[in-house]
Amino acid sequence: xxxxxxxxxxxxxxxxxxxxxxxxxxxxxxxxxxxxxxxxxxxxxxxxxxxxxxxxxxxxxxxxxxxxxxxxxxxxxxxxxxxxxxxxxxxxxxxxxxxxxxxxxxxxxxxxxxxxxxxxxxxxxxxxxxxxxxxxxxxxxxxxxxxxxxxxxxxxxxxxxxxxxxxxxxxxxxxxxxxxxxxxxxxxxxxxxxxxxxxxxxxxxxxxxxxxxxxxxxxxxxxxxxxxxxxxxxxxxxxxxxxxxxxxxxxxxxxxxxxxxxxxxxxxxxxxxxxxxxxxxxxxxxxxxxxxxxxxxxxxxxxxxxxxxxxxxxxxxxxxxxxxxxxxxxxxxxxxxxxxxxxxxxxxxxxxxxxxxxxxxxxxxxxxxxxxxxxxxxxxxxxxxxxxxxxxxxxxxxxxxxxxxxxxxxxxxxxxxxxxxxxxxxxxxxxxxxxxxxxxxxxxxxxxxxxxxxxxxxxxxxxxxxxxxxxxxxx
Ligand SMILES: [Zn+2]
Numbered sequence: 001x002x003x004x005x006x007x008x009x010x011x012x013x014x015x016x017x018x019x020x021x022x023x024x025x026x027x028x029x030x031x032x033x034x035x036x037x038x039x040x041x042x043x044x045x046x047x048x049x050x051x052x053x054x055x056x057x058x059x060x061x062x063x064x065x066x067x068x069x070x071x072x073x074x075x076x077x078x079x080x081x082x083x084x085x086x087x088x089x090x091x092x093x094x095x096x097x098x099x100x101x102x103x104x105x106x107x108x109x110x111x112x113x114x115x116x117x118x119x120x121x122x123x124x125x126x127x128x129x130x131x132x133x134x135x136x137x138x139x140x141x142x143x144x145x146x147x148x149x150x151x152x153x154x155x156x157x158x159x160x161x162x163x164x165x166x167x168x169x170x171x172x173x174x175x176x177x178x179x180x181x182x183x184x185x186x187x188x189x190x191x192x193x194x195x196x197x198x199x200x201x202x203x204x205x206x207x208x209x210x211x212x213x214x215x216x217x218x219x220x221x222x223x224x225x226x227x228x229x230x231x232x233x234x235x236x237x238x239x240x241x242x243x244x245x246x247x248x249x250x251x252x253x254x255x256x257x258x259x260x261x262x263x264x265x266x267x268x269x270x271x272x273x274x275x276x277x278x279x280x281x282x283x284x285x286x287x288x289x290x291x292x293x294x295x296x297x298x299x300x301x302x303x304x305x306x307x308x309x310x311x312x313x314x315x316x317x318x319x320x321x322x323x324x325x326x327x328x329x330x331x332x333x334x335x336x337x338x339x340x341x342x343x344x345x346x347x348x349x350x351x352x353x354x355x356x357x358x359x360x361x362x363x364x365x366x367x368x369x370x371x372x373x374x375x376x377x378x379x380x381x382x383x384x385x386x387x388x389x390x391x392x393x394x395x396x397x398x399x400x401x402x403x404x405x406x407x408x409x410x411x412x413x414x415x416x417x418x419x420x421x422x423x424x425x426x427x428x429x430x431x432x433x434x435x436x437x438x439x440x441x442x443x444x445x446x447x448x449x450x451x452x453x454x455x456x457x458x459x460x461x462x463x464x465x466x467x468x469x470x471x472x473x474x475x
Contacts, residue, residue: 004312004315004316004425004429004432006127007123007124007127007425007428007429007432008316008425008428008429010122010123010126010127010428011119011120011123011421011424011425011428012421013126014049014119014122014123014126015119015417015421015424017045018045018115018116018118018119018122018420018421018424019115019417019420019421021041021042021045021114021115021118022111022112022114022115022116022411022412022417022420023111023412024041025037025038025041025042025081025106025110025111025114025115026091026106026111026411026412029083029084029088029103029104029105029106030081030082030083030104031082031083031084031085031104031146031147032082032143032144032146032147032148032150032468033060033061033062033143033144033148033150033467033468033469033470034062035062035081035082035143035144036061036062038062038081038082038114038141039061039062039063039064039081039141039143042064042079042081042114042118042139042141043055043064043066043141045118046064046066046118046139046141047066049066049118049122049125050068050125051066051067051068051121051125051139052066052067052068053065053066054066054067057140057154057157057159058153058154058156058157058159058467059157059467060143060144060150060153060154060467060469061469062141062143062144062150063140063141063142063143063150063154063159064140064141065138065139065140065141065159066118066121066138066139067136067137067138068121068124068125068128068129068136068137068138069125069128069129069134069135069136069137070134070136071134071135071136072133072134072135072136072435073135073136073164073165073434073435073438073441074135074136074137074138074162074163074164074165075124075135075136075137075138075163075164075165075166075167075431075434075435076138076139076140076160076163076165076166076167076382076386077117077118077120077121077124077137077138077139077140077166077167077168077427077431078117078140078142078151078166078167078168078379078382079113079114079115079116079117079118079139079140079141079142079168080110080113080114080141080142080143080145080150081110081111081113081114081141081143082110082143082144082145082146082148082150083104083105083106083107083108083110083111083146084104084105084106084107084108084146084403085104086102086103086104086105087104087105087106087107087403087404087405087407087408088100088101088102088103088104088105088408089105089107089405089406089408089409090409091408091409091410091411091412091413092328092409092412092413093409094328094331094332094334094335094406094409095335096335096405098405105405105408106407106408106411107402107403107404107405107407107408108145108146108171108402108403108407109170109171109395109396109407109411109416110145110146110171111411112171112393112395112411112416112417112419112420112423113168113169113170113171114141115420116169116393116420116421116423116424116427117139117140117168117169117424117427118139118141119420119421119424119428120167120423120424120425120427120428120431121137121138121139121428121431122139123424123425123428124137124428124431124432124435125137127428127432128435133435133436135435137431137435138163140154140159140160142154142378144467145377145378147294148294148467148468149294149295149296149378149381149461149467150378150467151378151379151381151382152295152296152297152378152381152459152460152461153466153467155381155382155384155385155457155459156381156459156461156463160382160385160386161385163386164386164387164434164441164445165305165386165387165388165389165431165434165441165444166379166382166383166386166387166388166389167305167309167388167389167390167427167430167431168379168388168389168390168427169390169391169392169393169423169426169427170377170390170391170392170393171392171393171395171396171407171416171419171420172392172393172394172395172396173344173348173359173394173396173397173398173399173400174344174348174350174359174361174363174392174394174398175313175318175319175359175361175362175363175391175392175393175394175419175422175423176313176348176362176363176367176391176392177306177309177310177313177363177365177389177390177391177392178299178389178390178391178392179301179349179366179367179368179369180299180300180301180302180306180383181298181299181368182296182298182299182375182376182377182379182380183230183231183232183259183260183261183298183375183376184259184260184261184262184263184265184266184295184296184297184298184376184380184460185257185258185259185260185266185295185296185376185460186257186258186266186270186292186294186295186460186461187255187256187257187258187292187293187294187295188255188256188258188270188273188274188290188291188292188293189238189253189254189255189256189290189291189292189293190213190216190253190254190255190256190277190288190289190290191239191251191252191253191288191289191290191291192209192210192212192213192216192251192252192253192280192281192284192286192287192288193209193250193251193286193287193288193289194206194207194208194209194211194212194248194249194250194251194252194284194285194286194287195207195248195250196247196248196249196250197247197248198246198247198248199245199246199247199248200246203248205248206248206250207248207250207284207285207286208241208248208249208252208284208286209241209249209250209251209252209284209286210240210241210249210252211249211284211286212252212280212281212283212284212286212288213237213240213252213253213254213280215279215280215283215284216254216276216277216279216280217235217254219276219279219280220233220235220256220273220276223272223273223276227269227272228260228261228265230260230261231258231259231260231261231265231269232257232258232259232260233256233257233258233259233269233273234256234257235254235255235256235257236254236255237252237253237254237255238253238254238255239251239252239253240252255293256273258270258273259376260298261298262298263297263298263384263455263457263458263460264455266298266460267458267460274290277290291465292460292461292462292465293465293468294461294465294468295459295460295461296376296377296378296380296381296460297380297381297383297384297457297460298376298380299377299379299380299383299388299390300380300383300384300388300448300451300452301383302383302387302388302389302444302447302448303447304387304440304443304444304447305387305388305389305430305434305440305444306365306389307365308389308430308433308434308440309389309391309426309427309430310362310365312425312426312429312430312433313362313391313426314362315429316422316425316426316429317362318359318360318361318362318394318422319359319393319394319415319418319419319422320418321358321359321360321415321418324414325358325413325414325415325418326357326358328397328410328413328415329357329358329396329397329398329415330357330397332396332397332400332406332409332410333357333397333398333399335406336397336399336400336401336406338354340399340400340401341354341398341399342354342399343399344398344399344400345398346369347369348363348367348368348369349363349367349368349369350363350364350367356398357397357398358394358397358398358415359394359398359419363392375402381457381459381460384452384457385457386448387441387444387445387447387448389430391423391426391427393419393420393422393423393426394419394422395410395415395416395419395420395423396410396415396416396419397410397415
């Protein structure tokens with residue numbers, strides 16, 4: 001018996017203040033690296049709760065860390081607070097109705113994510129103080145998860161170098177321990193430079209950078225047949241060289257987003273894409289320069305920590321939603337397609353149930369969707385340097401698509417707050433286990449050491465690539 005109930009009482013004691021924090025962050029949505037109001041709210045709350053605060057982590061103005069306790073193991077609980085562009089939506093309304101047409105919105109639930117993580121850290125802090133136990137707990141407020149890889153830069157600058165265990169969560173339709181699947185990715189810009197010329201009078205003098213982009217895309221599309229089936233490559237033309245077809249385009253720029261299961265596989269694919277770019281430049285007598293702009297590592301799982309978190313989740317049971325919560329969830333689900341609802345189950349590797357609107361179960365440990373619906377997260381970079389575990393907290397109607405107005409609409413609802421507090425309890429109890437059980441920390445570290453033996457973390461971004469603090473203007 002690990003007496004998790006005590007820590008859950010500490011979570012409940014302070015939940016109202018953190019629900020209000022989540023609401024304030026929801027009310028002022030800010031995207032990558034512009035989260036000034038959110039980080040001010042989080043910093044103020046850290047101070048109010050008595051944490052020792054360090055601002056400007058890794059030189060990023062919207063990254064903050066609060067620490068409490070002394071000596072002992074260092075447990076990091078990771079939070080986020082960035083929003084998404086174009087997903088403004090009124091709260092508590094089951095029809096598309098933006099607060100601010102074209103404005104940003106919390107369509108990934110990061111208002112809940114940051115508040116629950118700090119609530120968990122606060123409960124652990126209070127427990128350490130009450131019990132006089134040696135150990136430190138930290139809350140990391142991490143910016144720019146959606147677009148900007150804030151945690152990658154924090155890892156690269158050593159923000160987690162003395163951390164023993166990292167814990168996080170993400171809003172979801174179901175309560176589960178996160179399966180350790182996410183893709184490593186790298187975004188690379190390829191800029192081709194040719195020679196302008198009159199396209200009719202002197203076409204033989206021109207060398208088209210736009211031709212080079214098109215040939216590069218053709219080359220990469222032929223490569224798809226010969227790459228791992230779960231790798232992904234997407235591209236967007238950032239600069240087509242102008243709008244005049246009668247001028248040979250002297251400059252063109254294409255952005256590639258390359259995703260793969262593991263970092264070494266990603267590095268291999270990026271090298272092949274760069275070769276194709278060189279080939280396109282050779283064919284068109286243009287020059288190409290490549291520049292990595294963002295990236296993330298894949299997640300490394302950690303079985304001892306996943307088991308500990310799962311045991312806490314099972315002991316706590318699913319969130320207790322009421323009839324009002326289910327009614328609102330049903331209204332949201334009336335706006336979804338059956339595919340959305342079925343797909344939510346298959347992604348979690350559980351049988352499809354079209355009738356139940358809100359999570360009423362714990363997804364079994366090890367269930368996963370066999371690779372469907374995998375994205376990327378910058379928690380991956382942390383997981384390569386610190387044993388890391390995450391849960392999914394049930395905070396929205398089953399079937400709600402990620403990054404949708406329906407998700408924004410649920411972000412201040414009582415059901416989302418129940419899921420948020422529920423996640424905080426599981427994270428706090430897992431942190432408590434790690435502080436009280438040195439064998440758990442040792443086995444978590446041994447597993448990470450074995451996973452990275454001969455395959456160490458190499459940051460996907462070169463040292464000269466800095467956080468895009470100006471990304472708000474349309475990165
Ligand atoms: Zn998210």
